[in-house]
Amino acid sequence: MNRSLQSLAWLLVFAALAMLPQVLTVKYYLHLSILALIWVIMAQGQNLIQGYTGYVSIVGAGFMGIGAYSSTLIGMHFQWPIWATMAAAPLVTALFALATGYPSLRVKGHYFAIVTLAFNLIIVIVLVNYKELTNGETGISNIPKPWGGSRDAYFYLVLMLAAAMTALAALIARSRVGEILLAIRQNEDLVGSIGIAAWKYKLFAFVISAMYAGLAGALYAHFQSFINPEIFGVAQSLDAILAVILGGSGTIAGPVIGAFLVVFLPEMLRFADSFRLILYGLILVLATIFMPIGIVGVCKALIGRFSRKEAAS
Template sequence: MFSFAVVAVALALPHAFKSPYYIHLMTLALIWIVLAQGQNLTQGFVGYVSIAQAGFMGIGAYISTLLTMNYGFSVWATLVIAPLLTGLLAIVAGYPSLRVKGHYFSIVTLAYNMVIFIVLMTFRALTGGEAGIPDVPRPSELILFGNVFSFEGRSNLNYYALALLAAVLATTCCALVLHSRAGRVMLAIRQNEDLAEAIGVVTSRYKLFAFVMSSILAGLAGTLYAHYIGFLNPEPFGVDQSLNIILAVILGGSGTLTGPIVGAVSVTFLPELLRFADSFRLITYGLILVMATIFLPKGLVPLVASCWRWLRSSQPIARHNKPTSKA
């Protein structure tokens, strides 16, 4: 019921905030949720911090853009093809890199992101380099139940609904993984990988599964982003963006399903809410993230959950200690 309520609120928000600017921000936040849920699979469930999520997002974005603009594919087809091809590349990259553990894995994925960024910048004939690729097409009109849905326009409610559908599917996918046998093994790896290996678990298989699933969601987010913004260059896919994704998961609550949602919304809207700080906006934003990481190491969602449990547990005590009136 809670999940349905969240989706209902998300559907109602564009009608409450009719400003095209806020609809634009909410659409970006939904794309970020897809991205953060993917990051949470490796970072939160397995305990391996990947610094390549933005790079895989860029791969998905460029694959989709090039397929639609150079080879005549429809955007609807590339919404499936681009994430799957991103996942195949992740298998090639993940198989050797997941043989290392801990911080060494993070260093390897950092190198991956740097290589991806350099390739996107260097191969100008294909990617447009820093100048980018303009006029990336939107999805074609969709006809459902006799109704025509157009996706043109910067702050398009139909594209918002498409991004919301992607965010719901990504969250549902992560929930199914978490509550499956694979999810339980992934959590065991996070707790004690050596012990998991000692009892016969092939940890590399589950780590690769999480890494590939994470990259597929990153590719989906990249595809949605490219065809929403309409202009593509490598800048949004650098290491700094990967660090922002990591911070979003930490801020919301690593290892929880709702944490990436809260974190993604926070990192999307917080810089805009700090516009009053003008030239100090980015510094203030950075300080807030640093302070939140230091003082809220488990994230906002676990903190709220702990407070809620404390309030509920204190209610019976309060009722028990309440003086009874004498007749």
């Protein structure tokens, strides 16, 4: 597919999404769509570190929590307007990411994953036990919603931000930095041997992905109006990983598709209750074995085959 056709496809997707509040009469689906768009931001961030750089981070939900709590708490204690706290949330998250990224990135591969998972556990334990600040497991309710809680308005806010963050991810991916990140995924030692300080780029990807998560967290808090530590546990970090894998890692469209899947799929399976976990796990295993390139990868392959045939005929 050439560049202009691709932009046209993105425009169409954007337009279709923008019409959702008018089309969806059952507001439950609008509610899920807002969550899915928040997860688009989350997954785009996860994709930068996981898909492009090749480092599986399991602290995404923890950073989402830091974003959610910082936006909420700054608003509560300093009476900042919502837009200001939302803008501050990714910055606070970035500070935490710098502090955790440095030790985490000293190890590679699976061990990086485990260390980040430990950080997610630590974040939850601190959120639960530092009650003076976070109100502990009880959580914080009545977090202010913008525009008097209008769901339609919030949908458009989240849609704009999801589109902007997707565009930013595409920019990063196509830049020189993106190329180096991809090179790190292919062969980190080689990158080091040609005199590039790989650690700087890894830390950059890690911090940027944390900022994405922080923004998603702030959007979540002001949408649901309630947060507690449980929402930001390891299970949600795994969802972010799942979104990237299912959609297609290292692509821009992948996280968008993956985010909608991880929000809507469990809702579709809500009837299945305890089979849900088994089914979910099975999908993950089968998808990785048989479809490691994700849905976007499969589509690209199909389109490629199709257009080749057309050219031949």
